[in-house]
Amino acid sequence: QITLKESGPTLVKPTQTLTLTCTFSGFSLSTSGVGVGWIRQSPGKALEWLTLIYWNDDKRYSPSLKSRLTITKDTSKNQVVLTLSNMDPVDTATYYCAHHIWSGNNFDYWGQGTLVTVSS
Amino acid sequence: QSVLTQPPSVSGAPGQRVTVSCTGSSSNIEAGNDVHWYQQLPGTAPKLLIYGNRNRPSGVPDRFSGSKSATSASLAITGLQAEDEADYYCQSYDISLSGWVFGGGTKLTVI
Numbered sequence: 001q002i003t004l005k006e007s008g009p010t011l012v013k014p015t016q017t018l019t020l021t022c023t024f025s026g027f028s029l030s031t032s033g034v035g036v037g038w039i040r041q042s043p044g045k046a047l048e049w050l051t052l053i054y055w056n057d058d059k060r061y062s063p064s065l066k067s068r069l070t071i072t073k074d075t076s077k078n079q080v081v082l083t084l085s086n087m088d089p090v091d092t093a094t095y096y097c098a099h100h101i102w103s104g105n106n107f108d109y110w111g112q113g114t115l116v117t118v119s120s
Numbered sequence: 121q122s123v124l125t126q127p128p129s130v131s132g133a134p135g136q137r138v139t140v141s142c143t144g145s146s147s148n149i150e151a152g153n154d155v156h157w158y159q160q161l162p163g164t165a166p167k168l169l170i171y172g173n174r175n176r177p178s179g180v181p182d183r184f185s186g187s188k189s190a191t192s193a194s195l196a197i198t199g200l201q202a203e204d205e206a207d208y209y210c211q212s213y214d215i216s217l218s219g220w221v222f223g224g225g226t227k228l229t230v231i
Binding site: 037039046047048049052060061062063096104105106107108109110111112113 | 122153154156158164165166167168171172177209211212213217218219220221222223224225
């Protein structure tokens with residue numbers, strides 16, 4: 001059974017760096033073809049893919065946010081960490097992490113999401 | 121502005137059939153990349169509903185079906201039920217962006 005859960009601050013100030021952790025179970029990020037991605041959803045808006053990391057440490061970033069995003073993994077802890085720098089109120093959103101298989105090109109299991117509000 | 125285009129809303133009466141369209145471009149759907157569909161019930165995380173254009177994950181009722189042409193994709197829901205009220209998103213891979221893209225979402229109302 002695959003599960004993922006996001007954790008991190010619920011409130012950050014403008015210009016701060018957001019750090020979110022995705023802790024997962026039921027799969028290993030050392031297995032060939034496996035990836036974990038981050039997707040966000042601003043209130044009342046559509047889903048937006050942010051970044052993804054593969055089992056082989058291949059990393060992909062949304063071009064529009066690439067300069068502000070970093071994704072890393074800790075295979076031994078079954079965790080993936082997202083950092084987003086220089087936070088702005090427009091970054092207020094629910095952030096989801098999701099399981100991904102290279103061959104499928106979709107996100108088949110999602111965490112419950114965590115709402116991050118950017119406000120001074 | 122989402123890369124994939126969906127109608128903002130659709131509606132139907134219980135028992136009816138509705139479709140949701142998803143249009144892309146030469147760098148995603150028209151490039152031959154698969155389209156996937158997600159259902160997001162109010163206040164919950166998205167759930168994979170259709171993968172690889174037309175395949176249903178285990179547990180998804182066969183009332184839900186997907187199709188894809190050379191230029192677009194569609195999600196069809198037959199025998200509408202009140203519990204189908206949700207937002208529906210299409211998703212594909214974009215070779216120009218080297219990343220995954222979503223539609224703007226379609227809100228289904230069962231009237």
